[in-house]
Amino acid sequence: MSTGVATWEGKAVSCGQIEGQLQRLWMAADSDWNGDGPRPDIRTSVLNLIAYAPNEACCERTTRALEQLSGTHPSRAIIIVPGDAMGESSIDCRLAIRSHGAYAEYRQVCSEQMVLRVNGQATRHLASIVMPLLAPDLPVFLWWLGETPFHHHVYGQLRDIADRFIVDSSDFSDPTRDLVAMSHNVHAAGDRTAFSDFNWARLAPWRELIAQFFDSPQFRPFLDRITVMWVECAPAKDRLVHVMPQVLLLGGWFAASLDLHAEQRNLSPEHYELRLRNGTRALAIDIRVGTLRDGTPVKIRLEAPAVGGNPPAEFAVTAEVNTGRVTATAKIGRAEPVVRRSMVVDRSEPHLLFEELELFGHDRTYEKALHAAANMLDPTYRRELVKGSLLV
Amino acid sequence: MVIFGASGDLTHRKLLPALYNLELGRLLPPEFCVIGFARRPKTHQQFRDEMKAAVNEFSRQKPVRDDVWRSFEQRMFYVASTFEDARGYTELLELMRKNDREIGTCGNRLYYLSTPPSEHGAIVQQLRELEHPRTDGHKRGWSHIIVEKPFGHDLKSAQDLNDLLHGVFDERQIFRIDHYLGKETVQNILVFRFANGIFEPIWNRDHVDHVQITVAESVGVEGRAGYYEQAGTIRDMVANHMLQLLALTAMEPPSAFDATSVRDEKVKVLRAIHPWQHREEGRDFTIRGQYGRGWVGGQPMPGYRDEPGVDPGSLTDTYVAMKLYLDNWRWAGVPFYLRTGKALPKRVTEIAVTFKRAPFSMFRQTQTTALEPNVLAMRIQPDEGIVLKFGAKVPGPDIAIRSVNMDFLYGASFDVAVADAYERLILDCMLGESTLFTREDEVQAQWGLIDNIIDSWKQQAPPKFPNYAAGTWGPEQANRFIERDGRSWRKL
Numbered sequence: 001m002s003t004g005v006a007t008w009e010g011k012a013v014s015c016g017q018i019e020g021q022l023q024r025l026w027m028a029a030d031s032d033w034n035g036d037g038p039r040p041d042i043r044t045s046v047l048n049l050i051a052y053a054p055n056e057a058c059c060e061r062t063t064r065a066l067e068q069l070s071g072t073h074p075s076r077a078i079i080i081v082p083g084d085a086m087g088e089s090s091i092d093c094r095l096a097i098r099s100h101g102a103y104a105e106y107r108q109v110c111s112e113q114m115v116l117r118v119n120g121q122a123t124r125h126l127a128s129i130v131m132p133l134l135a136p137d138l139p140v141f142l143w144w145l146g147e148t149p150f151h152h153h154v155y156g157q158l159r160d161i162a163d164r165f166i167v168d169s170s171d172f173s174d175p176t177r178d179l180v181a182m183s184h185n186v187h188a189a190g191d192r193t194a195f196s197d198f199n200w201a202r203l204a205p206w207r208e209l210i211a212q213f214f215d216s217p218q219f220r221p222f223l224d225r226i227t228v229m230w231v232e233c234a235p236a237k238d239r240l241v242h243v244m245p246q247v248l249l250l251g252g253w254f255a256a257s258l259d260l261h262a263e264q265r266n267l268s269p270e271h272y273e274l275r276l277r278n279g280t281r282a283l284a285i286d287i288r289v290g291t292l293r294d295g296t297p298v299k300i301r302l303e304a305p306a307v308g309g310n311p312p313a314e315f316a317v318t319a320e321v322n323t324g325r326v327t328a329t330a331k332i333g334r335a336e337p338v339v340r341r342s343m344v345v346d347r348s349e350p351h352l353l354f355e356e357l358e359l360f361g362h363d364r365t366y367e368k369a370l371h372a373a374a375n376m377l378d379p380t381y382r383r384e385l386v387k388g389s390l391l392v
Numbered sequence: 393m394v395i396f397g398a399s400g401d402l403t404h405r406k407l408l409p410a411l412y413n414l415e416l417g418r419l420l421p422p423e424f425c426v427i428g429f430a431r432r433p434k435t436h437q438q439f440r441d442e443m444k445a446a447v448n449e450f451s452r453q454k455p456v457r458d459d460v461w462r463s464f465e466q467r468m469f470y471v472a473s474t475f476e477d478a479r480g481y482t483e484l485l486e487l488m489r490k491n492d493r494e495i496g497t498c499g500n501r502l503y504y505l506s507t508p509p510s511e512h513g514a515i516v517q518q519l520r521e522l523e524h525p526r527t528d529g530h531k532r533g534w535s536h537i538i539v540e541k542p543f544g545h546d547l548k549s550a551q552d553l554n555d556l557l558h559g560v561f562d563e564r565q566i567f568r569i570d571h572y573l574g575k576e577t578v579q580n581i582l583v584f585r586f587a588n589g590i591f592e593p594i595w596n597r598d599h600v601d602h603v604q605i606t607v608a609e610s611v612g613v614e615g616r617a618g619y620y621e622q623a624g625t626i627r628d629m630v631a632n633h634m635l636q637l638l639a640l641t642a643m644e645p646p647s648a649f650d651a652t653s654v655r656d657e658k659v660k661v662l663r664a665i666h667p668w669q670h671r672e673e674g675r676d677f678t679i680r681g682q683y684g685r686g687w688v689g690g691q692p693m694p695g696y697r698d699e700p701g702v703d704p705g706s707l708t709d710t711y712v713a714m715k716l717y718l719d720n721w722r723w724a725g726v727p728f729y730l731r732t733g734k735a736l737p738k739r740v741t742e743i744a745v746t747f748k749r750a751p752f753s754m755f756r757q758t759q760t761t762a763l764e765p766n767v768l769a770m771r772i773q774p775d776e777g778i779v780l781k782f783g784a785k786v787p788g789p790d791i792a793i794r795s796v797n798m799d800f801l802y803g804a805s806f807d808v809a810v811a812d813a814y815e816r817l818i819l820d821c822m823l824g825e826s827t828l829f830t831r832e833d834e835v836q837a838q839w840g841l842i843d844n845i846i847d848s849w850k851q852q853a854p855p856k857f858p859n860y861a862a863g864t865w866g867p868e869q870a871n872r873f874i875e876r877d878g879r880s881w882r883k884l
Contacts, residue, residue, distance in 0.1 A: 122691070
């Protein structure tokens with residue numbers, strides 16, 4: 001666990017004061033060291049992490065996640081909490097140097113954390129506050145908490161200073177609209193900013209299990225014959241929207257992998273029916289709301305019909321309620337099913353963030369899945385891209 | 393020490409705090425006296441009180457220690473006069489002679505021109521009268537004069553000022569101050585390069601891809617519109633600070649660490665800067681900018697043209713980026729990118745040497761997209777120190793490579809407060825040590841280049857200003873300017 005080495009708080013402060021106080025904290029932390037215990041290390045940051053936390057609850061979430069990460073990803077973390085936009089422009093700041101001794105015997109790994117509560121007009125100019133405070137020459141990760149960022153007035157300015165823009169599409173209020181918007185924004189950002197989504201990371205074990213079916217030479221030929229993908233998912237917090245982006249990304253990933261494009265869409269709040277095609281190759285994706293597990297897909301089934309003398313095949317991945325156990329089953333004709341069992345690894349927020357901070361550059365697989373999902377959802381998607389000269 | 397322009401901002405913010413800190417550190421001789429010379433009428437005591445308040449506000453060590461101040465202020469005086477009035481100088485001379493007799497200043501004089509350049513002529517003319525008896529052997533002691541930047545506004549005016557000064561002082565008595573050279577980290581460039589054996593062999597065109605020198609300020613013109621309208625960033629920053637940083641970075645090893653050897657090598661660099669032959673070169677190798685309104689540090693900032701005293705149609709540059717080449721064996725073909733500006737997101741000064749990539753990457757199949765070339769960054773301010781960036785393997789089963797920084801930070805390694813540049817420079821001047829001051833031929837070489845650039849600008853169409861918002865990293869053209877070469881500005 002991390003502990004605070006030194007802290008400072010100030011109200012209505014300037015960026016220069018914050019920078020000065022941070023230097024003082026470091027000097028104080030170093031000079032206070034009396035030779036007992038691990039010595040506080042100086043500026044071991046490997047990245048800048050900006051977190052946009054729209055409220056106190058999100059701020060708390062961020063702080064908790066960062067506490068778990070300070071040992072493995074020492075960083076300068078800047079948490080922005082927008083306050084009263086109508087009030088006078090001001091910045092209230094809480095600074096902390098946190099140390100983590102688990103990985104060093106004699107010196108502790110230290111991180112810097114700034115919580116900035118911003119009021120007034122300054123809430124519309126957050127980049128002007130963040131930029132002077134970034135540690136130079138380190139990658140900038142931006143974690144956007146809360147609802148969709150793409151329509152927010154500070155989105156563009158924060159995106160422009162980030163190397164990686166991290167969202168959690170499970171917070172999107174309208175998955176159809178917001179995934180399409182996200183896809184457009186990924187296109188628009190080009191090589192400048194990479195995007196990622198916690199929901200994509202949550203899908204990793206599912207994608208892995210599905211892909212592993214077809215690693216086997218025995219099952220590989222069936223991949224080209226799959227015509228139906230059934231996905232049964234559960235509503236999180238009684239709302240379909242929280243889980244739907246994840247499922248749509250899964251569908252997008254599958255469609256992108258097979259180079260398929262949506263032809264027909266039948267979208268209702270609790271049932272998405274999609275028909276995809278590329279030449280003679282066709283695939284139906286059917287997504288339904290189930291009633292089982294909270295927050296993730298619970299059952300994915302891929303079907304390949306019997307063709308000629310070849311038997312039908314079914315590949316399924318099912319999550320078991322409560323245990324976290326996942327079962328992958330491959331069934332060819334009347335043969336005995338092949339069953340693999342594994343556990344879903346920790347998908348908590350700090351763990352997801354940990355994985356994102358390991359990523360540099362663009363995750364092209366994710367981007368293709370996102371674009372394919374957007375294409376499945378929005379009949380005008382490709383036309384809009386061409387119009388905006390974004391489609392290469 | 394006589395400070396001409398003692399009512400000015402520099403005296404309050406820098407000179408008196410520097411002198412106080414020297415006094416506090418017992419680095420001043422006990423007979424050291426300060427005489428303020430300015431137009432505004434005030435008594436000695438009023439001047440002392442004003443200076444005490446300034447020290448309390450701007451000194452790196454505060455509050456003022458009363459015991460130290462009481463002793464110090466007894467040797468602090470004031471002469472109220474215009475710079476043209478001979479009676480003021482007579483009064484000054486009498487006061488200095490009195491101090492020679494009663495306090496023991498021994499005829500040593502340090503004149504500090506902390507005035508606008510337009511006043512230099514009048515002051516130096518009057519000093520001729522004060523200094524004249526000394527050449528007749530009536531007095532003993534030394535006389536040195538410190539001249540604040542800007543040292544002229546072009547090559548001709550700099551030469552005129554040199555001629556004027558040389559009419560009274562010889563070159564070894566003249567100390568042209570560029571406070572950047574007094575910064576510990578700037579001096580450390582020489583130590584870093586020439587006291588370590590491992591860097592010099594790779595400090596050349598064979599290993600260096602390019603060099604970036606950045607001097608960014610987050611403030612606007614801060615009430616100096618009158619000066620800035622005439623100077624612009626090119627004269628305010630490039631003509632002195634930036635070219636000095638370039639010279640220190642690119643110079644050959646001097647044969648000794650003394651004023652002549654170091655400055656000989658610096659001036660060789662300045663003379664090696666490739667001169668532009670055509671106006672197209674000026675257009676292709678420089679970018680000008682002027683800030684419009686924006687936000688810096690969460691505060692609104694007016695556009696340059698909205699500042700009091702600025703012409704609403706002003707074409708003065710507040711941002712300059714340029715690419716220079718040096719015509720010598722060490723640096724032929726290596727671009728030196730310089731950028732400086734006002735109203736940028738943060739205050740930072742840095743020299744970054746970017747090395748060439750490894751000639752062959754055997755890690756092509758791994759996730760190395762984020763792997764950047766090795767960079768050695770010398771940070772002048774803030775966070776003074778040196779950073780070396782290199783690629784390292786991320787722990788794990790596969791070969792993933794990430795750029796990491798190895799930091800040396802002054803504040804962390806040496807547990808002492810870093811002295812202000814003016815403290816070092818004033819002390820050096822008293823000791824007659826001129827290594828950290830700019831010599832006449834350096835100034836001329838600097839202005840030769842700046843005149844060349846400004847001439848090329850005059851032949852181009854007027855720029856469309858403002859072209860960047862306050863709080864951003866300059867005009868978009870500056871990004872395209874460097875990206876055209878397959879490079880990018882460092883993220884600071």
